[in-house]
Amino acid sequence: MSLYGLSRRRAATLLFAVLFEGDRAKSLVELLPEREAAIVKEHVKRLLDVPKDRRPSVLLQEIRRLANPGSRAFLEEFHPSWIAHLLRSEPDMVRAAVLAVLPHLGGNGELPPPAVSVANLPAEICELIRGDFAGKFPTWLSELSTTSFDFDAIMGVSLSMRERLVTDVGMQHLAIALRGVEKADLARFLRRLSAPEQRDLLQVLRELTDISLPQVKAAQQSLLNMNLDSQAPDDIVWHVGLYQLAVSLSQSPAGYRLALAFRLPYRYGSRLLELGEQIPVPTGFDRATARNEFVSAFQRLLQRGAADKEWAAAKASFEAIPDPPKGDPAGAG
Numbered sequence: 172m173s174l175y176g177l178s179r180r181r182a183a184t185l186l187f188a189v190l191f192e193g194d195r196a197k198s199l200v201e202l203l204p205e206r207e208a209a210i211v212k213e214h215v216k217r218l219l220d221v222p223k224d225r226r227p228s229v230l231l232q233e234i235r236r237l238a239n240p241g242s243r244a245f246l247e248e249f250h251p252s253w254i255a256h257l258l259r260s261e262p263d264m265v266r267a268a269v270l271a272v273l274p275h276l277g278g279n280g281e282l283p284p285p286a287v288s289v290a291n292l293p294a295e296i297c298e299l300i301r302g303d304f305a306g307k308f309p310t311w312l313s314e315l316s317t318t319s320f321d322f323d324a325i326m327g328v329s330l331s332m333r334e335r336l337v338t339d340v341g342m343q344h345l346a347i348a349l350r351g352v353e354k355a356d357l358a359r360f361l362r363r364l365s366a367p368e369q370r371d372l373l374q375v376l377r378e379l380t381d382i383s384l385p386q387v388k389a390a391q392q393s394l395l396n397m398n399l400d401s402q403a404p405d406d407i408v409w410h411v412g413l414y415q416l417a418v419s420l421s422q423s424p425a426g427y428r429l430a431l432a433f434r435l436p437y438r439y440g441s442r443l444l445e446l447g448e449q450i451p452v453p454t455g456f457d458r459a460t461a462r463n464e465f466v467s468a469f470q471r472l473l474q475r476g477a478a479d480k481e482w483a484a485a486k487a488s489f490e491a492i493p494d495p496p497k498g499d500p501a502g503a504g
Contacts, residue, residue: 189226233405237370242301243272249308251275252437255282256443257307263287268300308433332472333434339468340461341412346375346388349380363404386460393418396451409439418453418461 174296188196196219200212221229240444246254246269255276258266270276287299349357351373361369393414402410420428428447453461 182475189215193223194219219232224242230473239339242298242305245305246273247303247310249433250436250440253308253433257304258282261304264289265304267302268292268297269304271297271419272301277302287368334436335472336465336468337412337416337439338408339412340415340471341408341410342375343464343468344390344411344415345408346372346379347387348394350379350382350387363407365405368408385456389457393457410442413439413443414446415461415464416449417443417450418457419465420447421450421453421458 188199190264197215200215203483218226218229251273254273258269258276259282261269263285264287266282267287267289270282270285271289276282289300361372364372394411397411397414399407399410416431417428420431428443432443434440436442
């Protein structure tokens, strides 16, 4: 039985609920994102099938395991594509030991099947091999904590929600920059996007309200800094969202950006790290604007019922945006 797939905080909450609430804990599973609910529903049912007099000892064993997780639980805190990326350069024995507990990594054809098997190796040896590989990942990432919405709220939601936030912010930032441009220029830019992205962008443009001229000019300037001409069409929205995320986190410790990067697909997480090193030092105006774009996107998803239900009470307050620096293009006109 396993609760892998949940963060340690969520898993511990669920275990304590089973311990103290019994059958009523089933309602917590319904609050989880669909993917995570599917993973844990059967496990919770088995826990509840344990006789009540034996249930405390079984659950305490599970809780102790969370306090001292093995390599599998640790590795599952990272996006699978990062694990697959590092496994490609590992010997067959290491790939076999990791795939033995994370078989989904080999299911998409990205990793060549190992030429050896660890089926006959003692479990302790396999765990040592996996532990050595896990050492390639920073062990302190799961301990990071901050009161910043940018980090805490984005880290707290499910993977699909995290990706949705980044793409929604990318779409919103594009809409702000394109607000008021000539129809011919807008049509020319739309042709670079997929049909669904075109519809989404036009919808966001229609919904935009209370956007100041300095915000529009600042967004247009940031698009120039992003060099979108070098991006593949299917990467444009992602790139803009990642750029704004890097700006939003510009005053946070570098570890926060690293933690988020490891929890995004490798293709985009590695780009977030590059952007953190490449972007010009953002002004207070730029950082506050970027942060508010994430807050706005988060609130829109909550209103549409698209966000994780358990995060409906997440605090996502808007930040006062300072005046643009004198001489900044955003302050002109």
